[in-house]
Amino acid sequence: RAQTQFDEIDKRKNELKTAEETIDQLTTDLASHRKEKAKLEQKIEADQMFLNEHPLPADSDQGFSQAKAHFATLTEKEKIHCGKSKELNEMQSRIARQQCNLGTLEKKLGVFCDEKKVADAALAKAELQLKGHQDQGDVKEWRDQKRRASQMRPLASEYENATCQRSETQKQLDRRREALNEAKSQVMEFEHTLEIQTKDVALAEAQVKQCQAEEKYALIANQAIPLRKEHLHPNQPCPVCGAIKHPWVDKEEPEGEAQIERTQRALAEATTQLQKQRKRQNIMQEQYTLAEKNRVNLRQQISELCKQIDILDEAITLKTAQWRKAYPESEPSLKHIDDKIDEVEFCIEQLQTAMKAHTQASNDQKFAIQSLNNQAEKIQSVKTDLKGYRDQLQGLTDELNHLNEESLGIKAKFWEFLPAAFHGRIPQEALNQFEERIHAVKACKERLIDKRSQLDRLSVEIRSTAGRLESEHHRKKELDSEIARYQAEGDRLLAARAEKTDGLTASEAIQKLDTEVATKTEKRKRTEEALRQKKEKTIKTQIHKDREESELIKRSKEFKAAQDSYQSALADAGFNSPEAHERAFRDDSWLEASEARLQQYQKDRHTTESKIAELEMFFADAPFDPRVIEHLQNTEKNLTIQVRTNTEQIGELRKTRYDMETHRRKREKQALALEKARQEKERWEILQKEIGNNKLRNFALQRTFDRLIHLTNQQLERMTDRYALKVESMKDMVVLDKWNANEERPVETLSGGESFLTSLSLAFALSEMSRGRTQLDSLFLDEGFGTLDSETLDVALAALEGLQIRGRSIFLISHIGELTRRIPVRIAVQKMGNGSSQVRVNG
Structure with missing residues (x-):
């Protein structure tokens, strides 16, 4: 029942809220309408005041039309006047320009007269030069000479080629004769050498025959029964050879085998020597044959070269005779032909230049005359145009005066149709302001009628809104009383329920108690676990504390001992405080550098002590002698001079080497260029052969x-x-x-x-x-x-x-x-x- 009461309260609250919103909206609309009404009343008052301040005549529209028509006519006249004024100004400028042009043309006329005089003088000079060149010959004659010289060019070229060939042939002939003399000497030398070699071969053959006989006797002696000399009896035949008189009866022979070996070795040496002599003889014979052939060939070549020289002499004589017909005063030469052609071409060029100069001077004279005539025609044309422009200027002046009179009459009629308030202004501005005033008054009247109708409509809406607002206020009061009544009944019913259930249902109360028991049990377990962990941590902390306290006592004693030792060491080292000791510290780099300097010092000291010991030993053996110093100084000077001389020589040698290297590189480049030129020459020779056919x-x-x-x-x-x-x-x-x-x-x-x-x-x-x-x-x-x-x-x-x-x-x-x-x-x-x-x- 209480919930039902509360539902009714919600319904009434919704209706109440809607009513309040409606009241607020109506209140706002009512205020807005009243403000709008006040504004309309102010605008109506302002429009009425504008109409009172700016009255217009009854026929303002008709007057505006008439004024506008007169203004259009006046504008048209002003445009015509402006156009005529521009034409007048343009005509004046044109007359000024024409007068300026006339002066310029007259100046140019004088310049053209001077140019004509210069052209006449140049033409006379060109005619004189042309006549001088024509007296020496015309172009046809010079070209004929050039043609004859060109025709003689092959003859001169053939003459020079024949002369050059004859000289080259003569050189070849001289070289062949020298070679023939050398060949004759060589043949005679080969004959003498061959004769000596033939004798050597005969001696070698006799030696071989002798060795062969000795070998034969040695073999016969080796085959016989060895006999002693006592076995040979006088007047008795030899048991070996049957001779009664033995040739070696009084000679003691060595053993047979050794004799045969010696004879065979001698025979081999003699045979080898014979072969060498015969080989030398054959070589000499071949050389002699070649020399003889070379001598014969040289004789034939000399004969052919003599024939060629005779033929070339005949050709040179013939070419010289042909040349003498054309140029009897000179020898055949391409240079003479080239000089002659250059001379002819120079004369032709001079003649053509003179002709061109004459033509140019003639054209310049014609051009000057034509320019003079054209300039005179232009001056006459400008004068004619100037006269026409002045006549047009007078006509334009008369038209402008007539337009000014018409414009004054139209302006007077224009101001008659405008109210006096607009007089004294520019016509265009006055007409526009008059038109704006007419439109403004009409618009103001229309706005006044519209605003009055809007004011009546707003008054009706204000009265309607006020009635609706009063009805809504009455409805709100009724809803407030109903809400209070439903609220009191609902509160009474809820109080009765709370007395019976302590404010909850049975299931909700049991569930709430179970939740509280579970929460408190869980909290108790977490607290016991935390207590156990705290106890363990406390025991560990106490043990650590005891151990740290004992360590602290031990470290304190050690620190005290170290501090006493440190203070004693500081006093021994001469430091009065620990800060002074800290300032005396150095970094590792300084220590390393100091250690290096110390080692270098010790090394230098050891070296110095060694040198001192050596010098003491030296001076102990050789006492001090001042003359030795003078000798050493002289030696030093000589060595210095020698070093300077050697240095200069080295520089000169280096320069010579550099120059030689430079020349070598240049020679290499020239060799490469020569090789390229040779290849290019071969290519062009091949091309010449191909072009020839x-x-x-x-x-x-x-x-x-x-x-x-x-x-x-x-x-x-x-x-x-x-x-x-x-x-x-x-x-x-x-x-x-x-x-x-x-x-x-x-x-x-x-x-x-x-x-x-x-x-x-x-x-x-x-x-x-x-x-x-x-x-x-x-x-x-x-x-x-x-x-x-x-x-x-x-x-x-x-x-x-x-x-x-x-x-x-x-x-x-x-x-x-x-x-x-x-x-x-x-x-x-x-x-x-x-x-x-x-x-x-x-x-």
């Missing part, structure tokens, strides 16, 4: 001609798809008619237009081939279009326009009107009546 020329011409036809067909295909060119031979070509199964036709069968297109294609191809590394961007065509029909002309112009699109400049010279009209930029040359021409550029 015209193979290379014919090949290059054929390739060039083929490429020309290929490029021509490419150009011709862009103009017409009917014809193409074909190479028949290197000097001829034919036309292929594609429309007639590629029929070959002579080029003479082409019509005039077709011939022009073909010639134009050839010109394009030639320009394409002649470019090389240079870009040819211009093409000049002089006439050639007169034989073309309209269709062919269109094709040709399309091709030229294609070239122009690809970046080339095309220049055409023609008198055909249809062609000139299609050219965008034209330079027209028109003949004048006075013998001159006028140039106009169109486009």
Whole structure:
């Protein structure tokens, strides 16, 4: 029941909240409407005040229309006046410019007169110089001399070649004669040597025969029964050889084997010597034969060289006779030809220069006369223009005066239609302000009507909102009384329930007690565990404390002993306090450096002591002698001078070595350059051989001609798809008619237009081939279009326009009107009546 009461209270509170929100909204709307009403009343009062302060006549719209019409007329007149004023100012400026131009032209006229005088003097001087050069000979005569000199160049070249060849042949002849004399001496020497060698061979052969006989006797003696000398009896035959008189009867023979060995060794040596002598004889014989052949060959060469010299002498004599016919006063020489050609070319150049100077002077005179005439015509034209400009200036002045009178009348009518409040201002500003005043008054009246209707509507809304607000206040009071009644009943019911259940239900009370018991049991366990850990920690801490206290007592005693020892050591070392001891400390680097210095000192000391001991021993053996010092000083000076001399020599040698190295490198470079030149010379000699038989020329011409036809067909295909060119031979070509199964036709069968297109294609191809590394961007065509029909002309112009699109400049010279009209930029040359021409550029 209490919950039901409280639910009703919630419902009433929601309704109460809605009512309060409605009251707040209505209160806000009511205040807003009242403020808006106050503002509207202020605006209505302000608009009414504006209307009272700015009254307008009843026909203000009609007056504004009339004033606007007069203002438009006045504006038009002012524009005309402004335009005429500008024309007047421009005409005055133009007259001033023309007067300035007239003065400038008159000055130029004087300058042109002076130029004409200078041109007349230059022409007279050029005529005098030209006459002087023409007296020496005209261009034709000088060119004839140059042609004759050029014709004599091969003769001079042949003469010099023959002379040089004759000199070279004579040198060869002298060398061959010297070689022949040497060959004769060599042959005689070989004959004498061969005779001696023949005798040596005969001696060697006799020696071999003797050795062979000794070997034979030794073998016979070895085969017989050994006999003693007593076995031989007088007048009795030898038991071995049967001789009654034995040759070796009184000779004692050695043992047989040794005798045979000696005879065989002697025979071998004699045979070897014979072979060597025969080999030397053969070599000598071959050398003699070669020398004899060389002598014969030299005789033949000398005979041939004599014949060549005779032929060359005849050729030189013939060339000299031919040369004497043309130049009897000089010897044949290319230098003479070159000097003659240079002299002729110089004279031709001087004559041509004089002719050019005469032509230039004549042109300058004509130009000066033409400029003088043109300047006079310009002065006359300027004077005529100046007179016309002055007449126009007077007409413009009269028109401006008439416009000023009309503008004054229109202004008077304009101010009649405007209220007096707008007078005294600029017409445009006054008209705009009058228009703004009319629009402002109309807008103010319209706003006044609208605001009054809004004020009436706001008054109705305020009364309606006030009624609704009062109704909502009454509804709020009723809801407050109902909420208080439901609240009292609910509180009474809740108090009765709390007395019976202590504020909770049975299940909630049991659950609450179980939760409290479990919480307190858990808390008791955690507390007992914490107590046990604290006790263990306390025991450990007490043990550690006892051990640390004993250690502290021990360390204190040690510290006291160390401190006493330290103080005693400080006193012994001379320190009065520990701070002084700390200031005496050094870092490791200082200690290492000090240790190194100490070791070096000890080393230097030991070295010094050793030197002192050596010197004491030396002076003990050799007492001091002042003359020794003087001798040592002289020796030192001599050594110093020698060292300086050696140093200078070393420098000179180094310089010589550097120069030799430089020369060596230069020689190496020159050797490389010489090798390259030799290779280049060989390459050019090969090329000269190929050029000599015209193979290379014919090949290059054929390739060039083929490429020309290929490029021509490419150009011709862009103009017409009917014809193409074909190479028949290197000097001829034919036309292929594609429309007639590629029929070959002579080029003479082409019509005039077709011939022009073909010639134009050839010109394009030639320009394409002649470019090389240079870009040819211009093409000049002089006439050639007169034989073309309209269709062919269109094709040709399309091709030229294609070239122009690809970046080339095309220049055409023609008198055909249809062609000139299609050219965008034209330079027209028109003949004048006075013998001159006028140039106009169109486009």
